[in-house]
Amino acid sequence: MKSFKKHRQLKKPEVNNTKTGEFIKYELEENIKTMKVLFKDCSDINFRFITAGDTKACLVFVDGLIDAASIETSGIRQLLEETERRQLTADYLKEKVIAINSVSETEQIDDALNKILGGFTVLFVDRIDKAIAFDAKGTIARSVAEPETETSVRGPREGFTERLRVNTSLIRQKIRSNRLKIVSKIIGEQTQTNIAILYIEGLAQPDLIDEVMARLDAIKIDAILESGYIEELIEDNSWSVFPQIQNTERPDTVAANLLEGRISIVVDGTPFVLILPVTFWQFLQASEDYYNRYHISIFLRILRVLFVFVALELPALYVAVTTYHQEMIPTNLLFSIASSREAIPFPAFVEALIMEISFEALREAGVRLPKIVGQAVSILGALVIGQAAVEAGIVSAPMVIVVSITGIASFTIPRFNMAISIRLLRFPLMILAGMFGLFGLVLGSLFLLTHLCKLRSFGVPYFSPLGPLSFKELKDVFIRAPWWSLEMRPKQTVKGNRRRMIDHLKPPTTQRYGEEGE
Template structure:
């Protein structure tokens, strides 16, 4: 007994020890004593010994992790009813008596510990050197609901949850093909967080799949609590402000990207799924772009791109023009701006900085407060503070209008991580505008564009298909052509099966009149 305790203590102190594969003992009391020692001061771990005729056994689980009703009905009660006076083996229990859908067996004590902490139920049997694993997870969990960060007027209402297998099922429900592959990993020495890598065989290149697996396998960390941990470990340019991996709460978005040869990474415990590789233009696309008719999608997408430019450069342009280039302003408008700024004690740059920081502070306060109160604080706070600042002569009315338009423009971006990057870049551009005028804005914009053109995401150019130019793939960048015209998958991610659909799918009223199928 002391020998096993010493081995287990060494195992816990050194995860890379050669003694991790400790066998389950034939004596039930010995196994229970060893496991109770391992789970010392873990009050949520339940040991439930019971007798069924001559059979001695023990159920082991974490309270709150399992579906106790299923275990009782299909597990314990079946054993008690079927096993009378005869002795029975673990194999016979698993194959002939227990009717639970997911039952496995193990002979390793470390696998027993791992499975219990993952939410599985363990059945230890006296005189058997194996334990049965019941995968009947349950407890109080959030159900599938509408995504909160990516709402859409038209489209599916399902969003990911914090349960890994629920999320993989949502993807499998949309891609019902045996080519959809799911590779499992456990990340985190202490948390043992489950992780799934999804891809469609034949669409995702083997080199990309291997690269993603290599980057994930080299992660050695004590714990992973969200997909954001994984994102920072596997991105190409960690010092860049721009996100290089897309995250989403929508299963339909993940399914669409898998069909374009990309890879999805699902982390247990978070509803945000990672998609790689990602390009800049993916962050400007909303899921509803593909569900509305293409005329509406083209208008909204062009509007979104124009507003992205406003969110990035409008305050800088205002500062540059009012400070250095007044001759560019029409005379009537110039007189109006000059009159509103007559009593303002600060230069344009300081004025813009005050308003932008105040607006960002109100936005952050609105996020941290309860939802109903937060919306009221952010909206009323902006109105009240803006009006008070104008009346007090701290900022001018045109500056309040510029900052308001900038804030509204930043809210139109579909992806939060790209929107916050644009908001951060706004400040260095304002500094350049205050120092050098329009020349500074042009210089800063060229630096940003050069950086975007140099970046890559898992080997894919970040600014593709503009840099390098690919006219075929421009069908889904600034505009969204009709579905019957998007006949090819992106050639940067799909190398072989590039055809998305058959030819001649454009609808026509003549179909059916000349013997063609309707």
């Protein structure tokens, strides 16, 4: 792997800072007074006072984020009553009083504030200058279900949820190794969003890990509401239309990429997990390719690669040929196209532009509307409006066919972020084809190819292993070779421990029962 591109240090934005810098005091009343000032006009913050003999305490938590039953079963009141004659300390409270996992102590008001807002319950006790935070979360979360954006015929049906620890546990179930490391960070001055960086020690390169950590630490922003925020803030080339970080809802996809030396970033509050670094060809591969027999996977991968070119260049090719290069069209087909376009008042470029924009609008409407209504709108738009446009003489029948094939081709791309990039690039290619014919189409294609070869994803060439060329790595690009031949991990992401299996795992040819020797 080449040396990583130095991350440009941008000017940090001014963000609201609510840190006080105060330490927790011995007097309970002073601590509660400070907390009430910080939580002024926050009706969901509860202060539950406990008195046990001479001992006074107060539990502070967010109503709706905690499980009241957990606090009751912890027996805090009863244990405080039993220890009313004892000189209480923070260590004693932690070890003897709080009967819940994930217990920690803090000396600063700011830390206690962040714990409360993170769903923890914080216990303040009189005459103790520390607070005890324990996990009694009880928020309602969406259950693990099948991913909606990455459906498959064969493979696991589970998908990520909006809970960070649920997502990390799904990955941990796939990779039951102590070499799977999970590093936690908090980003966002206002949201205090928890994120987790996952990698396998010994497979992920140390310089890659350091680069990812450095880019994440450089983020100073008021809010992180989805993993897309982080994706834009850490990618190599923010001006490129091509995605340089993969997102997925499937735990098996994350596990497979971790085993190839990549790094994953899990963000609390979203089911989309980031994977980096990536190459262009990863976006044309589906997890199902590795579960089906390799004959089927080879056919599907070749089909996807062919239809990527169809989705990108077919409308531009039609505009260029019908406008400037009619001699390239067979005579019978040329007469058919000419007769269908005889009553059309627009040139081929305008006709293609109208149809493509209409098709994209119908697709967007189908996505934004409720599922049942969205499907009806898509079918109605494709059938009724398309047929009516042809009969009205606004567009020609061949153009409807070209746009329909182009739309179907874009649906064959497994990753949505790559599919929408291809759909976007279709328009500048159509403009070049309408202005300069095939020369413009070739010029635009060469520009895209050059850009892909120059692009990097955390130091990894985006177009590898095709550019730069590596024949040994091509067995898992355009095709998916049999599993017994995929002995080595990709050299773009793993340098040391590249072997993933032993040699000679190809199944032997056995004799049929009842033949020689029987």
